[in-house]
Amino acid sequence: MENKMTIEELIAKGESFKIETSKPRIEYGDDMNIIYQPCSYLKNGDEFTEWVETSKRFIFINFPEDISYNIFEKVSDNVRRQADILKLVGILKSLKNNPDICKPLKANTVSTNITVNQSQMVNLMFVIETIKSEIGEANFNKIKEIYNSQDSTEEKNSKVLDKLKSLGVNVLSSIIANILTNPSIWG
Template sequence: MEEKYIVALKEIKTPDITDNYSLQSWKSKAINIVTRIYGKDSKQEEQINLIRFKTYPTFGSYSPRGGSKTFGGGNNAAHCQKQATEVIDGLITDIKNFGIPEKDVAVNSDKINITVNQNQSQTINIKILVDALQNELTGRQLNEVQEIIEEDMDKQEKRKKIIDKIKSFGGDIASNVIANILTNPAIYGGM
């Protein structure tokens, strides 16, 4: 997979940037590739977005004896091309030296976005789980489960304590929580 990314990056390594439109076109291609490699909102994407096209005004003066003189003007297209090439060179070197990085798990307010290195993305709606627990447990029972969740202990030990606690509430509670989760329309895209 590394080789495919390197080939894709080499294809955009030397852009022909002459104006803002050509820069934006190159940025779109570069960001599409970088997002596949590093994930959305990565530092590498930020580096690409920092490349800005600028034009400079032309100034002139008129003299009755000497005609007119102009100075200034132009743009920073050459600078943009150099920046673009250097950013892509850096990415290629990074992949060659360190391989494809693992992507971060981003956490939103009530959702967890999990991105697998194979470019598969899945969203788990935590609210579904919380609603299922709230529908089946009393306030005191919810507090007891919350206390276990907040305890500082090994993941496996915490899992066992939560299971034991839910079992202690009665045999129907666990099956009702699972039934609530599985029958929630949001699981099947009904939201």
């Protein structure tokens, strides 16, 4: 039989947990005295552990991509003070009051992508300008016409290659030399 708790029930249960601290004391004996240091403890630690696991499961099922799961898990692994319990309850309250998913941030993937694309575009424009300056405007426009034609990709490649070959080995060598000797191509 399943006992599914609502977020309100999880919050209420979490608020019921209290970390208590024992007072220091000394027990006097005939031959020996025992000194007890103050310590913090949860009276119902087994219920607390069950509540933590139920809460993690609830967050994982209902908010699978939300950053709160990782935060809840991290805090729940090291509960030592009442403030830690309040933080766990606070996470549940924030999910109740603001149920929109807060996905973890992915650092700088967009700016890196933009930089790479810009760099590639600059290099491509340099290659195009080099070809245009070596073969002349008229020949460059003829190659553009071939590219814009309705032919298949293989036919276009063949026609462009034939056009470049017709310009001569010296022109092709010059194009390649200009491209390869430009420092911006090599990054």
